[in-house]
Amino acid sequence: MRWWIPLLAACGGGAAPTCKDVVHATGSDATLLVGYCEQDAWSVELRGCVGKAKTPGEVSACFPVPPLAELALEPSQATLDAIGSDPTGITAIAFVDRDADPELARYVDKLPLHVERYDRLRDHQLALTYGMVRDGLVIQRGERRQVVEVPPLGEAKQRLGFDGQVLAALLKVKREPRHAYLLTGHGELNDAASKPVRAGVRPRATTMLMKSLTELDLSPAPLALVGDVPADASVVLWLGPQLPLAPAQEQALLAYLARGGALLVALDPDFPVGLGALEPVLGVHFDPGHLTDDKAFLLLFHDQRDHRVLAAEYPGKRPASATGPLPLIDAGTLAVAPGTTASVQVLVASGANSFIDRNDNAVHDDDEPRRTYPVAISSTGPTFRAQVYADADLFADVQAGGRYLAFPFMYALPDAIHWLHRDEQIAVPIEPNQAQLAAVAAAQARRDHVDEVRRTAERALRAR
Numbered sequence: 001m002r003w004w005i006p007l008l009a010a011c012g013g014g015a016a017p018t019c020k021d022v023v024h025a026t027g028s029d030a031t032l033l034v035g036y037c038e039q040d041a042w043s044v045e046l047r048g049c050v051g052k053a054k055t056p057g058e059v060s061a062c063f064p065v066p067p068l069a070e071l072a073l074e075p076s077q078a079t080l081d082a083i084g085s086d087p088t089g090i091t092a093i094a095f096v097d098r099d100a101d102p103e104l105a106r107y108v109d110k111l112p113l114h115v116e117r118y119d120r121l122r123d124h125q126l127a128l129t130y131g132m133v134r135d136g137l138v139i140q141r142g143e144r145r146q147v148v149e150v151p152p153l154g155e156a157k158q159r160l161g162f163d164g165q166v167l168a169a170l171l172k173v174k175r176e177p178r179h180a181y182l183l184t185g186h187g188e189l190n191d192a193a194s195k196p197v198r199a200g201v202r203p204r205a206t207t208m209l210m211k212s213l214t215e216l217d218l219s220p221a222p223l224a225l226v227g228d229v230p231a232d233a234s235v236v237l238w239l240g241p242q243l244p245l246a247p248a249q250e251q252a253l254l255a256y257l258a259r260g261g262a263l264l265v266a267l268d269p270d271f272p273v274g275l276g277a278l279e280p281v282l283g284v285h286f287d288p289g290h291l292t293d294d295k296a297f298l299l300l301f302h303d304q305r306d307h308r309v310l311a312a313e314y315p316g317k318r319p320a321s322a323t324g325p326l327p328l329i330d331a332g333t334l335a336v337a338p339g340t341t342a343s344v345q346v347l348v349a350s351g352a353n354s355f356i357d358r359n360d361n362a363v364h365d366d367d368e369p370r371r372t373y374p375v376a377i378s379s380t381g382p383t384f385r386a387q388v389y390a391d392a393d394l395f396a397d398v399q400a401g402g403r404y405l406a407f408p409f410m411y412a413l414p415d416a417i418h419w420l421h422r423d424e425q426i427a428v429p430i431e432p433n434q435a436q437l438a439a440v441a442a443a444q445a446r447r448d449h450v451d452e453v454r455r456t457a458e459r460a461l462r463a464r
Helices: 005-011 077-085 102-109 124-129 156-160 162-174 207-215 247-258 276-282 304-308 413-420 434-463
Strands: 023-026 031-035 044-046 049-051 090-095 114-118 136-141 144-149 178-183 218-223 233-239 262-266 284-287 290-292 309-312 326-329 333-336 343-349 355-357 374-380 385-389 398-400 403-406
Touching: 077 162, 090 162, 136 162, 144 162, 156 162, 207 218, 207 413, 218 233, 233 247, 247 262, 247 276, 262 276, 262 413, 276 284, 284 385, 290 304, 304 309, 385 413
Parallel strands: 031 049, 090 114, 178 218, 178 233, 233 262, 262 385
Antiparallel strands: 023 031, 044 049, 090 136, 136 144, 284 333, 290 355, 309 326, 333 374, 343 374, 374 385, 398 403
């Protein structure tokens, strides 16, 4: 604003006015000082000094402004690591108005990349070439290109996810396409053509899992496993089988693990399908007994079946992408297989009141010990990595109103996939936590208040 220039004479002939009862607030482009001009009754803005007083000694007319917090739109360490590990050939084109969105401008400045900067409105033809309808980034390497648009300033929660989108875009342009093969032919969750072994098995789908795998830069494809595992397989998934693998298929998977493969298995207590020849190699044994807890459970069916709907915890470090306990819907249990040479670690375990319901009555009996049971175990061998889960429902769609909304393992899946691919240092944020949201709300409230102070000061000046 330039209207304060002719007012300098009214506050000392060009000298800076004396502002009392000043509140300092660091803004995006300057320091806002709110007080009043001691020398006369004029409202003055000078170098960010805003104030109004009817008389030189009146303080009550000052507009209080709390410290202005900025949104934490910063490149995460994971993003910086993804760039720093191999920045060769990666370029970014930034469409950003530094005056209108200084937060985005600062974010771009901190990226250790070669960045070409443009104004989307002034360079609108170029922006249209890249399909940009909002400010943001175009990240490219060779012929691969990813567009990441930043939400407007008012959409604070969405803006907190911007860095995660940039990280995902970086990974997509850096890596060769990766393939996730899902085994079929054994009644798996992902194989609708396989008929259930017994009637009454409720249908389960993996629509949201497929979508999540694609978002994690994987190309999911079915695999009947006739012969060897394809050479381009970066991970193989075996989800909820109702029939065991054939001996030739077990040997194909063992050969795949021996040459550096990654395997994710989810078994179902409704079907006594174990790991077969894979068990001693992975070092994991599956017990199909139903894991039950009649003291601490989640409400889903509102009857005794809820005793098998449990909230499992992570004994060690919780995955960065996980938002809370892992919900189990009728799980079995796992144990370390004797004599294994693999390095195994319990990833997820039940609560201390849980037990294995051997007689299937959904209540505790004296011969069923209560204790913590492993329900997910990771296995690391000389050449392979694997994870085994005792609840196939973790990967099945949850439906509401006829729509697929999520699957229980959705928020923990990114860390599992990154670990299996040996890039577990990358943790893609799924959504901001409550502390971040509270900080955003407070920052936005302060910003709105500062804007109102400025508008009030302008109206007061025009009234004179």
